Amino acid sequence: NCLCSRSRCYLQLGELDAALTDAEDSLKENPEFNKGLFAKAEALYSKGEFEFALLNFHKGQHLRPDMAQFRLGVQKAREAIETAIGDTRRCQLSSEGDLTLYHDFVAEQEAARIARNKRGGKKVATMAAPSRRRPDAHRARSGKKPTSNVKQLLGELYTDREYLENLLADPSLKLGEGTSVKSLAKNGIQYLDKRTEFWRQQKPMYVRKSEQRELRSTKSNTTQRMATAPSVDRVARLIEQAENLNDKGNFDTGLEKAEQAKAGVAGVISADKDLFVARVHNALGTALFATSKIDQAHDEFSQAVDVARNLKDPELLARSLSNLAKSHAAKGNFDAAVTCWSEAQPNITDRVEQSWLQHEMGRAHLEMGKADEALECGLAAERAANETGDQDWQLHSWILCAQANVALGGHQSALSYYEQAAQLAQRLHKSSLHDAI
Structure with missing residues (x-):
């Protein structure tokens, strides 16, 4: 477990060889250790060795089919391989294209033949080797990638790479602490180059360009729709x-x-x-x-x-x-109104709103002649109003309770509620309501 954890750390730091070493060491005692297999597969995938990564993901999936990470690993490794090599059915070999290696071989053979003939004292006519080298052939053979490709692969990181290159070329960093700064810059560039190579293998430039064209087309359509x-x-x-x-x-x-x-x-x-x-x-x-x-x-x-x-x-x-x-x-559809309020009640958390809702339900029950339900709603409205200290809804809930008690024949309770309501209405300067009470 410790080795696997350290392997993940190395992976995050970009030290892929160290990550792979730790993952392999974790498998020495038990070659079927699922965490070790996953760590090894991830390290191989990050190194761009997609086929070996797929092999280890498959092995892990066979041992632990319940672990989704192996299934996802198999999927991403397959996609990386298919993306890297493309569709082989569309590959038609022909004599067209860059024949630099062939022409170089012919030239070397001709040069050797001329040298042999000269040693033998014979003068021979030279056979002109065809020269149809593509302008970028040297660059292709030297392994250097065009700057535009590197820029596309690195994206926002390309400016960081340029900055590190400028640091390496800075003459003021030749002495003292400058040596260590240059070393760090060099390590940074090496790391970015490794990632560039990995991303290039994972998704070649022709695939990226195709995806970018599709993305631009999609964005254009979306923009046109949004414009209208x-x-x-x-x-x-x-x-x-x-x-x-x-x-x-x-x-x-x-x-x-x-x-x-x-x-x-x-x-x-x-x-x-x-x-x-x-x-x-x-x-x-x-x-x-x-x-x-x-x-x-x-x-x-x-x-x-x-x-x-x-x-x-x-x-x-x-x-x-x-x-x-x-x-x-x-x-006048009081029954339907009560049904709606009852459905809404569980989702209303504000106590002031609860007091209002209970009061309105109570009045609907009172209109339908259901005094018991009206009194129950009035008491619930009073409790909610008391919790928040809202005097307006205290007043309305007391009036509702008084009217429900009158309907039920509880005149003494009704009188008590009316008296409380009259006093509160006076304190709140609600003169018309006080007179009505």
Whole structure:
């Protein structure tokens, strides 16, 4: 286990040979040690030896088929091999291309023949070797990769490599501490070159260029679609404005903003589109409800509930159900209203909202002649209001409890609740409500 852990550390540091050595040492006592097999396979993969890595991943998968890391290792090693060698079925050998090695061989043979003939005193006509060397043949044989390829393989790291090369060439780093700095720079360049070679083997340049073309094409199509689509920020801003205006009681302007948001949200390209749609329906419904357009508001709230259910967003669903319940109650459908509020209740954590919800459910029960349920809701509303110290909802909950007790014939309890409510209404300067009590 210790050797495997150290192998992983070496792997992160880029010391691939040391990582492989530790992984192999961990397998000396038990060649079937699964962690050791995985460490060895990873080290081989990082060295660019994909075939041997695949062999060890396969061995580990055979011994421990339950370990997903071996299955994933087999998959990535296979992909690396297939990407590196390409599709062999498309490979058609021909005499075209770089024949430098062949021409060099012919030239060497001709030179040797001429030398032999000269030693024998014969003068012979030379056979001109064909010279069709490609301009980049020397570079290809010397193993140097074009700068553009290195730049593509390294990406953002290419600027770091340039910086290290400049350090090596800096004449001021020849003495003292400069020697150690140059050594570190050299090590850095060697490490980057190793990674470049690994990435080149893992995914050759022709594959990268093909992928980049596909990516550019995809981005272009996406950009074209988004250019014609409404701005996500603009729609979100309109929804927020509509909600804020409704909260402030400016329902006419809130309705205008909500309608603008509804017109724009249909063309929005965003993962949050459904959330925007639900919020638009709720904002529209709230403004319509406040302007006495109950049926239209009810339709908006119903659509908001449907969207919220599909989103499986508990908070949004609770808010939408509460709005729908309110419209049911306004239409006289108290039973449906109670059903909506009951479904919303478990997802409402705010105690002030709980007090409001219990009060509204209690009033609906009272309208249906269910005084027992109304009193129960009134007491629950009182408890929630007491916890938060919200005096407005304390007042409303006491009035509800008083009316429920009257319906149940508990006149003494009703009188006590009315007296508490009258005193609190006076303290809160609610004169009209105090007179009604």
